[in-house]
Amino acid sequence: MIGLPSATRPTDLADVRVTNLALVLRHVRAHAPCSRADIAAATGLNKATVSSLVTDLIARRLLRESGLVGSRIGRPATMLTLEGMPYAAIGIEVGPDHLTAVAVDFAGGRLLTWRRAAPAPSAPAGRTVAAVAALAARAVGKVTGQGRTVLGLTLGTADAAHDGLGAQVNRSLHDPSFEVVVARAADLAALAEQREGSHAGSDDLVHLRGGAGVTAGIIAGGRPLRGARGLAGSIGHLTVDPDGPRCDCGRRGCLDLSLGLPALFRAALPTDETPADWGAGVERLVTLARTGDAIAVAALAAAGARLGDAVRALADVLDPSVVLLGGALTPLAPWLVPAATARLDDRHVVVAASTVEPHAVALGGAALALGRLEAGALP
Template sequence: MAVPPNSQQEMRQRNLSRVLYAVAAAGPVSRASIAARIGLTRASVSTLVEELLRAGFLVELGPGRSGGVGRPGNALALTGMGPCGIGAEIGVDHLTVCAVDLGGRVRVREGDERPNGEAGADSVLRRLNSLLDRVVTDAGAAGLRPAGLAVAVPGLVSRSSTNVVRAPNLGWHDTDLAAHLAPAGPPLPLRVENEANFAALAELWLSGESTARRDFIHVSAEVGIGAGVVLDGELLRGTRGFAGELGHVPVQPDGPRCACGGSGCLEQYAGEAALLRAAGIAVRGAGGRTAALARLRARAEDGDEASLRALRRAGKALGIALTGAVNLLDPRAVLLGGALAGLAPWLLPPLERELRQRTAAPDAVPEVAVSAVGSDGPSLGAAHSVVRSVLDDPLPYAVAR
């Protein structure tokens, strides 16, 4: 339940935020439409809008929808200048950095496709700093000011910290990103989060009002397998911030040894490396894992039995692991994201079959679908987390007048 503001200043901040979110959701939109959307009087909304225009968060575009009778008012939109969010993803074999403006548009994007698993944290983070410098510089040239930096990593991150406790597929232990990241320009607030969590937040925020889900498990599958759990519109982080480690749920207790130290983890059956190995496909040459997964898909389309068998095994393992989460959490949907989303035609049937057979409550099998945000979900979720911090409390980011 939302806590009511306890001062006039907090009420003003909240109402400014409500106006910005209304424009973000429905813009370009008139003052009258905003008033109807958030339940304030037109006079109150006009006062708030004028303040946001002066502060540089909104722009007027000319006559737009009025939301009622009478002459249309000037349409309002979020500015394409000013504060922006910088989001980054550290993957096992790639780095991605993007700048997203207040309207949610990706204005700058840079990537680096090379293996990170054996490079060491210092080397990887130096390359990430280089990408960040380029993105911040290009964002500045486009009239944008970074409001913060958020980084998605494939590992355990201590809650409310910037410390990566363990990232087995990178070989990192107790790596504090704040000690390594210093992009050009003024210091930026830094947030570090598990990549599956940021991908789930991207799904929550970017799927659109018509298809928005507020209770789901988002499976983010690449070399490792993580899950972001969203319940009633809120990300479930757990006491220490370690919730969602689906890849290390055992599906066969006496199965192969895992990098986490356990045995028979889901990752050993449905992670990319395990899946390719079971299909007899080696990762080599140009394109690495991406090319190997493309070969797997092509072989599955051609009916290659080894590939189909490997995919059925992976889908079944996903279904077994997810059944425990479904019985425990009762989500409305299970969404498959990351690189394995491209293999959904073969993974989803055995996954759904396991859920139907194992879900305890009658008629409680969740919808199973492919994520709408694609492989950029972690970096987009990261950047949008910064944008939303601006929309939540805009005045500290106002332009100087």
């Protein structure tokens, strides 16, 4: 992120230029193809400054000229677009039963999408670290072998506190020139929604991520909302049923007890069925719901109602335009959304399935690295 200049010293002209370079870069990403005149009109920078900035960005291989477009007035304009080839950003989701790696170029083109089984939860922690490090090394090797520079590597985990995972992966990559970052999976998924999802560009959205529990990634006012300790969006213990069962936290009726996978499986699956893993359990639940199994449909409707209560609280506090269901909630959305929407009264918020799953977390990890570049951390 770009820091604000100190009030006790004059602004460095180099800082101003970096800020303006990032401004032009963001504009082209959002509006490409566009001309230098388009950029000047939209940003308020004069044409000479824009021309100098564009020349700099082309030299850095971040922009390229894509041809001429004629108009009824004046000479044809040279159009600009992002240059994807020289750079790559990598995101890896560290899930409970899988690892997913995604690499994208600066223009948003997908370079690789890999999914691997993760070590069993009962396996020693070192095995998970080794598996993540091996996947990261392969992904880095793949894109650098194409002649690209890696802008950053982001690891998405359930709580962003995975026992020094980032530092260990960094060491396994021999302290690379790019930054290795660990972030909450839900926060990264929200970034992916804002950048690539069906509501891309929305300044106010929530990504609700289902798994063992429920977490939220929040975009408010166009920016990620993480809180003072990075814990914003930890909504699994939001009370949605005051008369419900008691949670391990000591309260009653927490959202996790309605919408977390263990609770859903207990309510919807036959008592003699124990899913092999989360994925298998969700597939089984979807199959039962599609065939009209009364118990499964009723359990999902009840969970959807509690989801609606949670969305209603989010709408009152955050006023998002849309709440997107990700993770394990995405395939269950056809049964959850109607019941949730029915609980919203007159609150103007859309509840819908995510369109960036099943790669939302890894895509968001890549987007985080690209976002740092667009904030001024230029190569």
